Amino acid sequence: MTQQEQESEPPTTESVISQPSATELKVLPHRQYQTTDSLSPQSVLPSPLDQFRLWFKQAVESNKVTEPEAISLSTSTSSGIPSARMVLFKQLDSRGFIFFTNYTSRKSREIEENPWAAMVFYWKEIHRSVRVLGRVEKVSEEQSYEYFKSRPVGSQLGAWASKQSSIVGEGEVVNRLDKLEERFGAEVPLPDFWGGWRVVPTEVEFWSGKPSRLHDRVRYLRVEGSPDDNPQWTIDRLAP
Structure with a gap:
């Protein structure tokens, strides 16, 4: 079997990595990439x-x-x-x-x-x-609003509940979510701190x-x- 044929075989858990020592981790050759188009x-x-x-x-x-x-x-x-x-x-x-x-x-x-x-x-x-x-x-506020209202209500509430990237205490986000659910019900407005970016x-x-x-x-x-x-x-x- 050639090296190319060996590399084209699906990897197993045992063959994907090698650990020569407690501090080393090496990734072994794996399957070849193959697309049919040019x-x-x-x-x-x-x-x-x-x-x-x-x-x-x-x-x-x-x-x-x-x-x-x-x-x-x-x-x-x-x-x-x-x-x-x-x-x-x-x-x-x-x-x-x-x-x-x-x-x-x-x-x-x-x-x-x-x-x-x-x-x-x-x-x-x-x-x-x-x-x-x-x-x-x-993006425009209108575009953000259109997408926001297409999300499930749970995801809309989640946008309000999460002060994203900030440090939080255990259970803080869930407690905030419960209060927001009582406050808004099924009609959740677009937060002014949430929306779209365009690259x-x-x-x-x-x-x-x-x-x-x-x-x-x-x-x-x-x-x-x-x-x-x-x-x-x-x-x-x-x-x-």
């Missing part, structure tokens, strides 16, 4: 937003990707100290990628200081990934996994000075 500057759509719509639809319709909307979101302070966390992508419009959160959370405070962010979608089951870099702006991309990369780590990578770069509502893009292949 990703190139010639095969993608002219707009990265249109290409993303196509890929996201395919990820959903594959019935393999458990949570295609899950993203790693990275922000940083004004002095450049980064932080990352998993959030849920919720909307794509003509300007960019939208997620919703508490405006007093750590991520929001950092965006206020430094209005740039990076996002990564990783669809392991179909060996694809999308990376986004862009400026961040607030307006200046760079988008599509990644397609291939054997031997020779992955396909296609990057869109926004042409400097092109408008947010009708951006122009250069499209290049990147080395794996």
Whole structure:
């Protein structure tokens, strides 16, 4: 059996890691990435937003990707100290990628200081990934309200109950939730500290996994000075 054939086999719990000592942990070779399509500057759509719509639809319709909307979101302070966390992508419009959160959370405070962010979608089951870099702006209150009212009542109350990223005592959030449920019932208003952020991309990369780590990578770069509502893009292949 060749090394490539060995790496293409599904990993077992015993073969994923090696622990030579109490302080060391090593990740062993695992299965090869394999996508059947060929990703190139010639095969993608002219707009990265249109290409993303196509890929996201395919990820959903594959019935393999458990949570295609899950993203790693990275922000940083004004002095450049980064932080990352998993959030849920919720909307794509003509300007960019939208997620919703508490405006007093750590991520929001950092965006206020430094209005740039990076996002990564990783669809392991179909060996694809999308990376986004862009400026961040607030969505309109109307757009935040529309999404907020589409959430289950429990999630609406949860937005009020959680002072996100703050230190809390045991049971504090649950107690606050009970009081809010009595206060609002089923008609929960939009909190003034909660809403959407939009990442307006200046760079988008599509990644397609291939054997031997020779992955396909296609990057869109926004042409400097092109408008947010009708951006122009250069499209290049990147080395794996």
